[in-house]
Amino acid sequence: xxxxxxxxxxxxxxxxxxxxxxxxxxxxxxxxxxxxxxxxxxxxxxxxxxxxxxxxxxxxxxxxxxxxxxxxxxxxxxxxxxxxxxxxxxxxxxxxxxxxxxxxxxxxxxxxxxxxxxxxxxxxxxxxxxxxxxxxxxxxxxxxxxxxxxxxxxxxxxxxxxxxxxxxxxxxxxxxxxxxxxxxxxxxxxxxxxxxxxxxxxxxxxxxxxxxxxxxxxxxxxxxxxxxxxxxxxxxxxxxxxxxxxxxxxxxxxxxxxxxxxxxxxxxxxxxxxxxxxxxxxxxxxxxxxxxxxxxxxxxxxxxxxxxxxxxxxxxxxxxxxxxxxxxxxxxxxxxxxxxxxxxxxxxxxxxxxxxxxxxxxxxxxxxxxxxxxxxxxxxxxxxxxxxxxxxxxxxxxxxxxxxxxxxxxxxxxxxxxxxxxxxxxxxxxxxxxxxxxxxxxxxxxxxxxxxxxxxxxxxxxxxxxxxxxxxxxxxxxxxxxxxxxxxxxxxxxxxxxxxxxxxxxxxxxxxxxxxxxxxxxxxxxxxxxxxxxxxxxxxxxxxxxxxxxxxxxxxxxxxxxxxxxxxxxxxxxxxxxxxxxxxxxxxxxxxxxxxxxx
Numbered sequence: 001x002x003x004x005x006x007x008x009x010x011x012x013x014x015x016x017x018x019x020x021x022x023x024x025x026x027x028x029x030x031x032x033x034x035x036x037x038x039x040x041x042x043x044x045x046x047x048x049x050x051x052x053x054x055x056x057x058x059x060x061x062x063x064x065x066x067x068x069x070x071x072x073x074x075x076x077x078x079x080x081x082x083x084x085x086x087x088x089x090x091x092x093x094x095x096x097x098x099x100x101x102x103x104x105x106x107x108x109x110x111x112x113x114x115x116x117x118x119x120x121x122x123x124x125x126x127x128x129x130x131x132x133x134x135x136x137x138x139x140x141x142x143x144x145x146x147x148x149x150x151x152x153x154x155x156x157x158x159x160x161x162x163x164x165x166x167x168x169x170x171x172x173x174x175x176x177x178x179x180x181x182x183x184x185x186x187x188x189x190x191x192x193x194x195x196x197x198x199x200x201x202x203x204x205x206x207x208x209x210x211x212x213x214x215x216x217x218x219x220x221x222x223x224x225x226x227x228x229x230x231x232x233x234x235x236x237x238x239x240x241x242x243x244x245x246x247x248x249x250x251x252x253x254x255x256x257x258x259x260x261x262x263x264x265x266x267x268x269x270x271x272x273x274x275x276x277x278x279x280x281x282x283x284x285x286x287x288x289x290x291x292x293x294x295x296x297x298x299x300x301x302x303x304x305x306x307x308x309x310x311x312x313x314x315x316x317x318x319x320x321x322x323x324x325x326x327x328x329x330x331x332x333x334x335x336x337x338x339x340x341x342x343x344x345x346x347x348x349x350x351x352x353x354x355x356x357x358x359x360x361x362x363x364x365x366x367x368x369x370x371x372x373x374x375x376x377x378x379x380x381x382x383x384x385x386x387x388x389x390x391x392x393x394x395x396x397x398x399x400x401x402x403x404x405x406x407x408x409x410x411x412x413x414x415x416x417x418x419x420x421x422x423x424x425x426x427x428x429x430x431x432x433x434x435x436x437x438x439x440x441x442x443x444x445x446x447x448x449x450x451x452x453x454x455x456x457x458x459x460x461x462x463x464x465x466x467x468x469x470x471x472x473x474x475x476x477x478x479x480x481x482x483x484x485x486x487x488x489x490x491x492x493x494x495x496x497x498x499x500x501x502x503x504x505x506x507x508x509x510x511x512x513x514x515x516x517x518x519x520x521x522x523x524x525x526x527x528x529x530x531x532x533x534x535x536x537x538x539x540x541x542x543x544x545x546x547x548x549x550x551x552x553x554x555x556x557x558x559x560x561x562x563x564x565x566x567x568x569x570x571x572x573x574x575x576x577x578x579x580x581x582x583x584x585x586x587x588x589x590x591x592x593x594x595x596x597x598x599x
Contacts (some may be wrong), residue, residue, distance in 0.1 A: 024132040044307070044376040046565045049320025052568050052578035059591035062275040065574075066597055067095075068282040068296040070303065072442060073474040074256025075281060079242040081217035082153045083161045083233050086478065087496055091300045095277050095587065096137070096246035098217040100130065100147065101210060105582055106391065107499035108208050114245065114268060115147070115548055117207075117214070121536065124203050126214060128196045135266040136220050137249035138496050143193045149221040151176075151185055158230035164341070166510045170213040172199040204531035205541055209500040212531065218245060247272045257281050272588040273576075284443045291316060294599035299573040304377035305445050315571045315598040318581055322388040323566040325496045326381050329364070330558040333355050334490070334517030335484045335595075342510045344515040350435070350489050353428075355414035357556040360435075360490070361400035362407040363460045366561050369449055377567065381560030383549045389501040390540070390543040400559055407460040417475075418461055423439050423445070425461040435464045438480060439492040441471035464490070481515050491515065492561075503548065518557030526551055571597040 069075065077146045081098055100115035109117060114134055118127040134142040153178045154163050172187030173261050185201035200212055208218045220243045227235045237243070242250050245268070248261035261277040269448050282290055282299075288309035290296050310316055331351040337344045342528060351357055366380045382399030385392050412415075415428040427433040435457075439450055450471060457464040467487045472480065481491050493515070503525045505511055509548035510520045526548040535541035552558070568579060573594040 013165060018187055036569075038493040040466075042375055043371075046320060046376060049565070050317065051317070051321050051580040053317050053572075053574055053576075055572065055575040056592060057575065057593035059273070059575055059593050060595060062277040063592040063595065064272075064278055065274055065298070065443075065590065065592065066296045067277060067279040068287055068290060068299040069279055070284055070287050070299055070301045071281050071474070072283050072285075072579065075255065077239055077255050078233060079250070080149050080232065080238045082163065082219060083238065083434070085162060085429050086474075088301065092259055092279060094242075094246075094295050095248045095279070096242065096244035096250060096264070098245045100128075100218055101216050103499055103582075107501075107581070109210055114142070114218075119203065119207055119419065121203050121533075124200045125204070126198045126200065126207060127191075128198065128214075130194050131268065132194060134245065134268040136223070136243050136245060138223065138243050138264055139266055140220070140222050140243075142192055142218060142245065143254075144196050145197050145221050146218040148188055148190065149224070150215050150217055151188055151522050152259075153219060153229060154215070155185055156229040158228065159198045160230060160233050162512045165505060165512070166508045167211060167213045167289055167505055169510075170201050172201060174213070185357070202531075202533055203337075204533060204535050205538075206500060206502045206531045209502070210506075211500045211502050214535075220244075224509075247586065248277050251276075267588055269586055269588050273591045277343075291569050291571070294571070294597040297574050299569045301415060303443070304374055305443070306596070307375070307567055308375055310569050311515075312393060313569075315572055317572060319570060320377075320565050321568075321579060321581065322386070323564040324382065324386065324498060325494055325564055325566075326560045326566065327378070327388055327492070327494045327562040328381075328384070328558050328560045329361065329586075330493060330516045331360075331518075332484065332488050332516065333557055334519070336517060337480075338510055341512075342558050343512075343514050345517055345519045345521050353414050354555060355410045356416060357559075358400070358416070359407040359410040359460065360462065361556060361559045362410070363397045363456050363462065364400070364453055365402040365456050366400075367402050369452065370562065373445065373449060374562075377565045378562040381563045384503065384507075384558070384560050385501060385545060385549055386563055388496060389497075392542060393502050394546045394549045397549060397553055399553065400556075404460050404504060406455075411460065411462075416461075417455075423461060424458070424463045433463060435462060436467045436487050437464050437490040437492065438467040438469050438476045438488045440474050446471065482512075484517065503504075504531060505526065507552075516557040518521065518555070518593045520555075522551065523555075573598050 001480060069091055075088045078089050079093055090108060100113055102110045102113035104110040113130055115130045130147060131594060136142060139317050154168055155174050157178055157180050171185060173182060173185045175509055177181040177185045189197040191197055204212055206212045223243045227237055232238055240253055247264055247267045249264045251262045252260040258280045263272040263275055265271050284303050287299055291299060291310055292313055309316060324455055333349045333352060334345040336344055370378050372379055382397045383394050387393045404572060413426060416425040418424060419426045419430050425433055434498060454464055480488060506513045508527050509524055529544040529550060535544055570577060573592050575591040575593055576585055576589045
């Protein structure tokens with residue numbers, strides 16, 4: 001097989017020309033102009049991005065913050081920290097958060113939030129204490145019962161969410177409660193209206209990042225207790241009229257489209273300085289023009305591929321920071337057994353050969369896409385731990401650098417050979433090999449990039465086709481991936497890590513989030529080492545992280561593709577807005593200096 005030397009730029013231009021010929025009239029009808037990104041982006045110095053706006057203009061009284069939720073699908077609208085599943089619902093809930101804990105350097109829990117913790121490692125206990133006089137958005141007081149209630153939701157036998165996992169079972173009595181053998185979780189002890197003592201089976205350094213089973217949010221028991229646990233996810237009290245602790249309270253919800261928030265007069269840090277927040281779903285193809293026209297103050301989940309279209313707009317400040325996330329490719333290697341509550345690996349899975357998986361990774365020219373398409377806003381990833389977790393990130397890992405010759409060699413060694421001379425490899429038994437890949441739909445550039453990668457794999461003789469024949473809408477994509485759809489052999493996705501770097505919640509045997517369904521005794525051991533009592537020693541824990549990263553690179557059940565820089569366009573009428581991971585500002589401090597976003 002002779003490798004075709006396709007240029008990404010050439011492929012992008014061809015794709016864009018074809019697309020433009022088909023859609024130019026529609027663009028004119030819709031009033032759309034060029035969106036940028038039709039040529040290679042210049043390398044961006046990501047270290048130069050500010051993380052806070054500088055605005056010394058006098059603030060107006062009140063006002064409405066206009067927020068664009070950049071999303072090519074309707075949001076699901078599951079406004080419960082115990083039940084939500086995707087980043088878009090989280091972006092919405094952040095304006096009305098029920099979070100108990102603040103964080104400080106290295107994403108460790110601090111004592112500046114509603115709650116604080118005291119850890120007793122000898123007795124494997126944690127004491128959670130909440131501030132007095134904190135109220136819910138309906139004026140009812142926050143009590144320790146509201147801190148206990150999320151544990152009772154997640155641990156309940158009728159719980160329909162995805163957070164009853166190995167970490168949660170680390171709480172003493174959680175398994176007995178879940179199985180119905182106990183009516184309460186014995187490891188939860190109410191001391192008084194502000195204090196809860198939690199007993200754990202083990203404690204590790206993860207507890208200081210909110211791991212080991214510690215839950216970081218409250219739930220209004222007085223409001224939700226009359227709703228059966230199995231019915232919570234469809235309840236109006238979750239979907240339409242949530243009661244929350246955050247700076248803003250839900251006012252009007254148009255399902256999938258928009259949310260209006262009002263300032264929460266009961267917010268424990270003081271009533272916000274602005275009156276309202278209106279959050280609207282905006283397609284990625286329209287956001288740049290909307291920002292330019294002064295329709296929006298902020299854009300969340302903004303695509304880095306659209307950076308060129310906003311970087312020079314005079315009415316914006318573009319903030320940037322390392323994202324607590326990575327993009328990755330995953331291989332479907334088994335199924336989720338809901339009865340056992342664990343992943344079960346299939347030794348006969350189509351992508352079960354480790355050399356096939358490694359070859360798949362080496363054939364992918366991530367470097368060229370990152371350079372020509374993202375301009376440095378994404379970089380090739382080498383590890384499943386992002387560099388922002390500097391104490392645990394292994395910078396010595398090579399990762400899967402583009403090496404088609406190595407991919408060809410691995411495939412030959414594994415017995416995947418072109419038997420009939422058509423340029424495509426058959427499987428080890430000489431039968432046609434078709435690999436079905438699922439990826440999320442987006443804008444024109446996502447289509448072009450995927451075509452480039454499909455050609456990469458074809459260049460080494462792998463016949464990779466898209467599941468359903470096209471990219472898949474966001475919600476449908478995850479429905480298929482979570483259900484282990486038989487038409488998915490490989491999937492392209494992303495993980496937000498949160499502030500706890502421990503990978504067990506994503507990759508453990510009993511983690512439903514482990515969509516590859518890869519398990520092994522060695523993986524069990526390596527994950528346990530990361531969050532073992534011995535890992536209280538920083539050197540022991542750093543080594544445990546390194547061992548796990550090396551093992552995952554060798555086995556390649558998933559492999560990282562990109563690290564990401566989060567881009568946050570902010571209208572210049574916004575004041576007191578700081579997104580630094582450590583010195584962030586509270587949303588109640590935000591002000592506006594004009595009656596409408598600046599054009």
